[in-house]
Amino acid sequence: MAHAASARHGRRARGLLVPGAVLLALSLAGCSGVPGVYVVEKAGHASSGPGGGEKFNATAFAEQVWASKVVPTAQKDAQDAATLLPALRADQKGASARYGKQAGAGSPYSFLVRGTGTVKDVTSGNAVGSMRLDIPGAGKTDVNLAIGPAFVGTAVRDSVGFIGFGQFNNQIDYADAAAALNNKVKTTVVRDLDPASAKGKKVTFTGAFQLVAPSSVMITPITLEVAP
Template identity: 45%
Template sequence: MTDVHPRSPSRAPAAPSRLARRRSRRRRAAVATAAGVALVAAMAAGTEVRSTEAAAQQAAAATFDPRAWAAENYPRQVEGITGSAVDLAQLLGEVAADPEAAGQRYGHKTGATSPYTYPVRTTGTAGAVQGTFVNLQVPGLPAGTIVRVQTGPAITGTAVRDATGTVEFGQFTNQVDYAAAGTALNDQVRSTVLDGLDPATLAGRQVEVVGAVSLLTPTSIAITPVQLDVAP
């Protein structure tokens, strides 16, 4: 007969030794540390670091006051325009002969595709009011040339801002502030030059004007005045 030996009872798994438990804790701590380092690195990669200058520019953008800026800078713009204003008839004659040469000599551009903006002066006889403009009959201009002077109440365009070449986009934080500066300068024109003026009373009177014009076309002149003298 074959002896049948009873099976030995199975043994329970041995409990981890103290050394094994220490090693396990160390592995878990190392994994947690690595995960923390990776998280910090990811946060740093997604964080925009701002220099002191950038922070100052951002603060300035948030507090830009176009009215205050215009009140400070408008007198300088007026001085620049009146000091370099070219006679309108002379300007249009030179534009007809060589527009680029005339532009470089008398005007300023805000961009490669922008028209030249000029400081000009002229004298003529006021005519009818058309909207926010009054027509001006100026002798000595090419036939078919229409000259108008902005009289408000709305003043449009950025000619006063652009005519001297001293106000540039780079001086502002963004396009919104740059545009707001031009609008605020127009507000200065309305309050300092046109305040109390009744355009309807100008018809038939001699008007001497110094101002700025963006020359989109030499046959249609729209002057934004910084000085306006009306004969009695």
């Protein structure tokens, strides 16, 4: 009797556990394509990037798209700072929708911007150095240009409009792509910059930033020219 009751109890317990496990598996599978929720491989794929089954090489991806797509897109689509920055201060929501791009619903807006200005101050010696610029027409916005050696955020990846999470098999590869693009800024755009001599000089740039507050922006340069 006791053994029979135990067996019936075990069947009932197993009957309750199995559906729960199935639901958990389905939930995880459903979230594998949602940025920032789970880092889960898509079914049937190894960790890889766009168009391949091999392990994703973020450095190779950045090399492939930088000169051929990222730089031309920035040069073609960047808004003039004298137009974009005052617009964001006057109507953040409307200007964001008009000029910006989002990586996903609820993500911050990213923008491509161009401008010419004079270097007012240089902050170096930190992991994230910057130059503060005086740009005619930018109004009261505090404009800063990142100069490294570390570059943070995903503005370059998210602002160009042709790199999306759906091209990658997981969140790690998607994040690595952003980091590799930032590293291209370090190794190409600001490689020959001498921060110590930059103050007072005129710079011309295209770049990307994510909007935290319209009163101050930190732009990651995609192209940069410093006058002698």
